[in-house]
Amino acid sequence: MSDIKNISREFLPEPTLRRLPWYLAYVNLLRANNVEYVSSTQISKELNVDASQIAKDLSFLNIKGKTRIGYEVKNLERELQDFLGFKKGHNAVILGVGSLGAALIQDSGLSNYGLNIVAGFDVNPNIVGTSICNVPIFDIHDLETQRQKYNAEIGIVAVPVDKAQEVADLMIKAGIKALWNFTPFRIRVGEGIVIQNTSIYSHLAVMYNRLGSQKDRQR
Amino acid sequence: MSDIKNISREFLPEPTLRRLPWYLAYVNLLRANNVEYVSSTQISKELNVDASQIAKDLSFLNIKGKTRIGYEVKNLERELQDFLGFKKGHNAVILGVGSLGAALIQDSGLSNYGLNIVAGFDVNPNIVGTSICNVPIFDIHDLETQRQKYNAEIGIVAVPVDKAQEVADLMIKAGIKALWNFTPFRIRVGEGIVIQNTSIYSHLAVMYNRLGSQKDRQR
Numbered sequence: 001m002s003d004i005k006n007i008s009r010e011f012l013p014e015p016t017l018r019r020l021p022w023y024l025a026y027v028n029l030l031r032a033n034n035v036e037y038v039s040s041t042q043i044s045k046e047l048n049v050d051a052s053q054i055a056k057d058l059s060f061l062n063i064k065g066k067t068r069i070g071y072e073v074k075n076l077e078r079e080l081q082d083f084l085g086f087k088k089g090h091n092a093v094i095l096g097v098g099s100l101g102a103a104l105i106q107d108s109g110l111s112n113y114g115l116n117i118v119a120g121f122d123v124n125p126n127i128v129g130t131s132i133c134n135v136p137i138f139d140i141h142d143l144e145t146q147r148q149k150y151n152a153e154i155g156i157v158a159v160p161v162d163k164a165q166e167v168a169d170l171m172i173k174a175g176i177k178a179l180w181n182f183t184p185f186r187i188r189v190g191e192g193i194v195i196q197n198t199s200i201y202s203h204l205a206v207m208y209n210r211l212g213s214q215k216d217r218q219r
Numbered sequence: 220m221s222d223i224k225n226i227s228r229e230f231l232p233e234p235t236l237r238r239l240p241w242y243l244a245y246v247n248l249l250r251a252n253n254v255e256y257v258s259s260t261q262i263s264k265e266l267n268v269d270a271s272q273i274a275k276d277l278s279f280l281n282i283k284g285k286t287r288i289g290y291e292v293k294n295l296e297r298e299l300q301d302f303l304g305f306k307k308g309h310n311a312v313i314l315g316v317g318s319l320g321a322a323l324i325q326d327s328g329l330s331n332y333g334l335n336i337v338a339g340f341d342v343n344p345n346i347v348g349t350s351i352c353n354v355p356i357f358d359i360h361d362l363e364t365q366r367q368k369y370n371a372e373i374g375i376v377a378v379p380v381d382k383a384q385e386v387a388d389l390m391i392k393a394g395i396k397a398l399w400n401f402t403p404f405r406i407r408v409g410e411g412i413v414i415q416n417t418s419i420y421s422h423l424a425v426m427y428n429r430l431g432s433q434k435d436r437q438r
Contacts, residue, residue: 011428011429011432012428014425017421017424017425017428018418018421018424018425019421020424021403021420021421021423021424022403022404022405024403025380025402025403025404025405025420026404026405028380028381029380029381029404032381046405047405048405048407084423084424084427084428085423085424085427085428085431086420086423086424086427088427090423090426090427090430098328099325099326099327099328100326100328102325103322103323103325103326104322106318106321106322106325107318107319107322108318109317109318109319110419110423113419113420113423114423114427115423153430154426154430161244161247161248162247162248162251177430178426178429178430180422180426183244184240184241184243184244185241185244185245185248186241186244186245186265186266186267188267194425194426194429194430196422196425196426198417198418198419198422199237199417199418200329200332200417201240201244201305201332202236202237202238202240203399203415203417204240204303204304204305204309204329204332204333204334205236205237205239205240205303205304205305206233206236206237206413206415207309207373207397207399207413207415208303208304208305208307208309208333209230209231209236209303209304210230210397210413211309211372211373211396211397211413212304213230
């Protein structure tokens with residue numbers, strides 16, 4: 001048991017960590033369809049990832065495939081879920097309860113992946129003191145106290161872009177260990193702080209450009 | 220003028236397209252602070268991207284920096300906005316108006332980046348026929364007709380993971396040219412269709428793993 005825990009806390013390469021949820025999503029489907037075994041070749045075909053890469057990624061897990069049969073689907077699903085921490089609750093606070101912040105609080109889907117947004121913070125007196133889907137919204141001055149109370153380690157940055165760095169610094173000072181940045185601003189953090197940037201705006205940029213260049217070619 | 224248009228429709232490398240919104244966010248701040256000029260070296264320092272890379276990325280734009288002074292901030296901001304298409308409206312439909320779909324419709328911030336969600340589609344009779352923030356929700360059978368009516372080229376996939384591929388196929392059949400996938404399922408599309416996958420679950424996987432391995436190191 002302690003072995004499994006040690007493995008699951010290993011510091012994995014980020015590309016591997018990014019691929020594991022894809023495997024989980026596919027394995028979820030297989031299990032729902034009562035499929036018993038899956039090989040890395042099958043996963044490879046379905047997800048368009050090199051089979052040897054998949055075998056390597058899955059080697060970090062406490063699971064072994066059988067020759068010519070592959071991985072037991074149920075086992076693989078459970079191991080991936082445990083490993084990814086999607087079944088464990090991780091408390092998060094959100095800074096900025098504007099349109100995006102409120103939307104994230106309302107997206108109950110995040111809790112299926114282990115993320116519990118426990119509190120929101122804002123400067124707007126009209127929303128401070130209210131709650132959204134039972135998540136209380138506090139004044140930003142209460143960040144440190146409330147963060148401790150809820151034992152939240154993850155901080156979601158959903159403020160206007162010109163406040164992103166300031167708010168990130170505040171969160172780190174208040175004890176936040178990982179920042180999930182939804183602004184297009186590149187936040188700088190010191191060593192030991194985890195940062196993940198969403199790329200919503202980058203996705204839009206890519207889509208618009210590709211749509212535009214397709215039209216040019218059709219002319 | 221026609222020159223500018225041709226440039227703006229060029230098929231750019233995806234990494235460049237992903238970085239341009241970062242530059243725009245930074246330049247927005249500079250303009251708000253009445254800064255007149257910025258060099259690629261300054262942007263490099265601020266965003267932690269190689270200065271020569273920045274110069275190369277910006278060379279796709281219709282703008283030239285001056286030696287030792289750099290780029291005019293106002294000009295650079297306008298060129299980036301035009302180039303990225305964030306000022307132009309792009310109509311999108313959303314398939315799946317559950318918790319995430321409804322949240323995306325409610326996030327008015329997306330329209331600041333040129334994305335207009337014009338209609339939602341679902342199979343749930345309780346929400347079909349209603350509207351969210353004035354965005355009408357239709358039955359999925361009306362997808363083709365409504366898509367044409369709204370002239371939407373972008374389709375957002377916000378359905379449960381086991382419906383992702385099916386819904387993507389439906390959208391492409393109905394004339395959608397670009398898919399923005401919010402499920403962790405790897406959707407397959409034919410040639411000429413643009414696909415962008417959000418990595419929400421991957422971000423969570425990375426954060427959970429990093430937080431866990433930090434704790435191990437502290438023990």
